[in-house]
Amino acid sequence: MPKRALVLKHMDNDDPCLIGDLLAADGIAIDVVSLHEGEAIPPLGAHDIMLVLGGPQQVWEEAEHPWLVAEKQAIREWVVERAKPYIGICLGHQLLADALGGKVGLARESEIGVKSVSLTEAAGQHAFFARLGPKHRVMQWHYAEVAELPEGATALATSPAVRHQAFAVGSHALGLQFHCEWTLDWLRNWACLPSWMQALEDALGPGAHPRLVAEAEPHMPAYNALTRAIYANFKQTAGLKV
Numbered sequence: 485m486p487k488r489a490l491v492l493k494h495m496d497n498d499d500p501c502l503i504g505d506l507l508a509a510d511g512i513a514i515d516v517v518s519l520h521e522g523e524a525i526p527p528l529g530a531h532d533i534m535l536v537l538g539g540p541q542q543v544w545e546e547a548e549h550p551w552l553v554a555e556k557q558a559i560r561e562w563v564v565e566r567a568k569p570y571i572g573i574c575l576g577h578q579l580l581a582d583a584l585g586g587k588v589g590l591a592r593e594s595e596i597g598v599k600s601v602s603l604t605e606a607a608g609q610h611a612f613f614a615r616l617g618p619k620h621r622v623m624q625w626h627y628a629e630v631a632e633l634p635e636g637a638t639a640l641a642t643s644p645a646v647r648h649q650a651f652a653v654g655s656h657a658l659g660l661q662f663h664c665e666w667t668l669d670w671l672r673n674w675a676c677l678p679s680w681m682q683a684l685e686d687a688l689g690p691g692a693h694p695r696l697v698a699e700a701e702p703h704m705p706a707y708n709a710l711t712r713a714i715y716a717n718f719k720q721t722a723g724l725k726v
Contacts, residue, residue: 487724490531491516492555494539494575497677501665502708503535503571506715510724519551525558533569533724534562536576538663540683542590542628543575543582556583563657569722570657574626577650577659584634584653593645595624596687598699601649601662607640611721612652612714620710621703622649622662623671625687629661656722664711668704671697 489512491500500507500514507514512533517523520539528534536559546552560583563570572580578588601622607613620641630648633639641650649661674680674693684692700707719725 487512487532489514489533489535492536493518494520498537501670502667502711503665536572538574543578543588559583567656569724572659577661580659581630586634587632589631591629591646594627595645597696599624601641601643603641604639606638610652612658612717613640614717623666624662
């Protein structure tokens with residue numbers, strides 16, 4: 485039986501991009517649940533890894549998005565009760581923190597575009613970030629942040645604007661505030677997504693998309709190599725070997 489990934493999605497036209505490619509290359513089948521469209525999370529026993537993507541929602545908006553309640557419960561069951569491999573990106577990072585008792589709120593400073601993160605001292609001792617350099621340029625698009633980590637979590641990366649850019653829960657769950665899944669082709673593809681283009685211009689002004697692509701292009705080879713290294717470490721450490 486091939487391994488299966490459960491991907492939780494929160495917005496139209498989103499895609500696991502590079503992480504999806506890496507899962508597929510390992511022969512891991514991908515099942516996508518579009519929570520924002522009313523799709524229900526299936527029983528968790530049939531899957532081997534949970535990947536939770538980003539989205540425009542905030543973790544505290546349960547009245548506006550009631551499905552967040554079930555999503556947080558599924559994350560708790562997956563990470564705490566089942567202790568199975570989990571990767572959360574952006575909103576998925578924040579949901580992991582919130583579901584496990586951490587605190588999430590609006591960031592003092594939003595981050596959109598190419599930003600710098602630094603690994604913590606603890607990251608040097610954690611297998612998820614083994615053999616990675618101390619500083620990296622990453623892609624961001626978020627307005628909220630993890631203000632306090634869940635009890636027992638390990639802080640792995642930080643930035644001047646946001647304290648918790650990455651954290652681990654044990655050796656099986658990883659939260660990443662930055663969009664490790666994005667590729668240059670995906671960034672360019674936003675030109676075909678009017679809602680994405682409008683949101684980007686609302687945030688950064690007219691002409692935001694070509695500026696963002698030009699800013700990101702020289703950094704993407706190293707950034708995608710970082711994602712591949714993190715995934716390889718995660719796969720080995722979290723027991724996802726295929």
